[in-house]
Amino acid sequence: MFGYAGEILRVDLTRGAIEEQETPEKYARAFLGARGLGAALLYRELKPGVDPLSPDNVLIFITGPATGTPLPACPRWEATTKSPLTNMYLCCSVGGFFGAELRFAGYDGIIVRGKAESPTWLSILDGKAELHDAGEFWGLTTEETEVAVRKELKDKRARVASIGQAGENLVRFANIQTDSRSIGRGGAGAVMGSKQLKAIAARGHGGIEVADEEGLMTLMRELIAEMKRNQAVQEFSKFGTTQFIDPVNEGGLFPTRNFQAGVFEGTARINAETMREQLVKKDTACYACPIACGKYSVVAEGEYANTFVEGP
Structure with a gap:
């Protein structure tokens, strides 16, 4: 399927298990873009009546078909979950570099459920995902966490999405930070904190296969020229x-x-x-x-x- 990495990571923190699944083409075509695909996945994954701060809630990071391509002004991705602030569907759009890096690492998205026994962080590096102890990171600010994770990975270009003390303490409007950008509405940071998931880091060297690369580059140049005018x-x-x-x-x-x-x-x-x-x-x-x-x-x-x- 052109425009997609083709894989989504499923992370069960309760079991400490990570699995890959194919990006559902039916949903990707029917609900175009990160917001549409994220909403469809949440509807499929989430049972009615779930407490947003319980292990049964799911937290989804999802990208769209343009994320990571050269198309200008298309870096955005979505965090989707059930909000602890409103008890309703929550979607947050965010920019930066994390979405593109996740795609370069080989994945269109991440579905996280469960709750880790202790503070944990997730690394996704060129198709390899691992869970790590985050005890030393717990209590750090998001900026400090980003620095610490990059140091741990020995890679200054890794992209990190993390929570600070508000998320750790389940403040219902806590956000998630990445590249100084905020996943700010609805308390997605509290959901991440309820799972004892401190951070997710992504780094990859792959690319996005498109149907017409030459046509895409032509469109890119046309769009940039129009933006300048x-x-x-x-x-x-x-x-x-x-x-x-x-x-x-x-x-x-x-x-x-x-x-x-x-x-x-x-x-x-x-x-x-x-x-x-x-x-x-x-x-x-x-x-x-x-x-x-x-x-x-x-x-x-x-x-x-x-x-x-x-x-x-």
């Missing part, structure tokens, strides 16, 4: 999502004081132009994306001097 894309590249602050505020839709009001009186201090001029130090990009909407920002002076963040 498109004013909206150029604004997004320059400012990231901060470009929406003023229009959203003018429309009365700004989430002021936790949605107590729709307009914020201080947007001039945080809008796109101000952020770009005063805080942004460099642009950052996800895999194969020329837009580079990520902004590495640093507070230079005052009470919060040296505070930094990488965000859109």
